[in-house]
Structure formats: structure tokens, C-alpha cells
Amino acid sequence: MYKERILAIKLQVEAVHAGYGAVKALQGVSLSLEQGQTVALLGTNGNGKSTLMKCLMGMVRPSAGQIVLDIDGQRHDLAQLSTEAIVNLGVALVPEGRRLFPKLTVQENLLLGAFRPSARSSIQENLAFCLEAFPVLAERKNQLAGSMSGGQQQMLAIARAIMSSPRLLLVDEPSVGLSPLLVSQTITKLKELKDQYQLTVLMAEQNFNQAMRIADYGYIIVHGEIVFHGDVPTLKENELVKSYYLGVA
């Protein structure tokens, strides 16, 4: 899937506001992400992480602000595009709660991930890649997705996104509902994908320590606002991080 030349991409979110009726979920969020980077969006429950992911996918429309995806010098305003158009640009979301098709097999779920026209021609190649990268899925390719364990389902959700040959991978809380060991394995898998294939990843997480294992940079979102951002050493020294995420009073 990564035979083709990897194009330079840059995502720039600028002063995005979004909400649901009277609920203001995002209040002027700005962040940026460059080719090959893994950026963590850190926040506890209800602070707007999923809303930002949905804005990036065209599933929630910002009421103000810009979301610009620059691909090889061409600017695309994601806030104006349909979800389908955004997927076709090469943005893939691993949604919160995985959203698999439980009554379809592992392999059928993977094939459904390849509907983006430019990924269709590399279906067999991408499938072979996913089954190799995720041996647990190869062993279980004829098993119904809904009968797999939470960790296996998370791997399948990530692999399904990879089937679309994404240039930008969005992962919404991969750790939810998983045991510490499975969280760690999932993060390790994302790290492998990142290191081997220079995937560009934006990951929403509340598990600070696990997110920091793969992040190059992090943003902390509280009540819909970015209250702090920095590289990993800077984040680890931040008082807010210490009190919210590291259990340091």
C-alpha cells in the first residue's frame, strides 16, 4: 500500500468552534500535524476529543474556524467537504467504540474498509499487509467480528482503517474498554505502523502514559479549549498534566 510515493501532508486546525444545539463542545481549538508525526489529543471524558475527530471527518460541521489539509501543496478545507470526499483524500478514522460490523467476518470487515476508490486497486495487497501486520486477524479471518475479544476488535478496527491506504489516520480512544495489557499491545501496534510506514496519526486518548509512548507532540483539551501543548518532556513536566493524568497532587 505504501509503494506509491508518500505525499507530504499537513493538517491545520484553526480556531474551530463546534457544538450540538446549546452545547458548546469546541471553543476555538487550534492544532497542527505534519507528515510522519503522531500527535496526541489528551483529555478526560466529555472535553471534546470525539467532536474534533468528527469535525475532521465532516461528521460535525464547525460553526466557525478552518480545517485545512494540505496535500502536496494543495489545500483542502475539510470543514466544507463531505465525509466521503474527506475519506477519498486519504483520511481514515478508527472511531470510538470501534463500530465494526459484528455479524460480518473479520475479512469482510477488512474488505469494507477499502471502499475508497484509490484503495480498491490495492485491495489484495492491503489485505495481505493487514493479515501480516495483525497475525491475530489472520488466524481469525473467518470469525464473526462481534465474537472477538475487545482487544482483537480494536486491532480489527485499526486494520480496517489501514485498508483504505490512509495518508492521515485518526484514532479515537483506542484504549477504551481494554485491559492495561491490551491497551499496551494496541499502542505498540500503532507504534509499529508509525515507525515502519511513516503513518501520520492523530490520536485522542485519556491514557496519558500510553499516549506518550508513541506521541511526538500532545495537546491537552479541557472543556473544548486547548489549555496546553508541547512535546513529550514538556508535557510530562506540566502541572496540569501531573494533577489530571499522573496522579501527582
Ligand SMILES: Nc1ncnc2c1ncn2[C@@H]1O[C@H](COP(=O)(O)OP(=O)(O)OP(=O)(O)O)[C@@H](O)[C@H]1O
Ligand atoms: N450528539 C451529541 N448531542 C449533544 N451533545 C453532545 C453530542 N455528542 C457530544 N456531546 C457533548 O459534547 C461534549 C463533548 O463530547 P465529546 O464526545 O466530544 O467528548 P470526548 O472528549 O470525546 O469524551 P469521551 O472521552 O467520553 O469520549 C460533551 O459535553 C458531550 O456531552
Ligand SMILES: [Mg+2]
Ligand atoms: Mg470521545
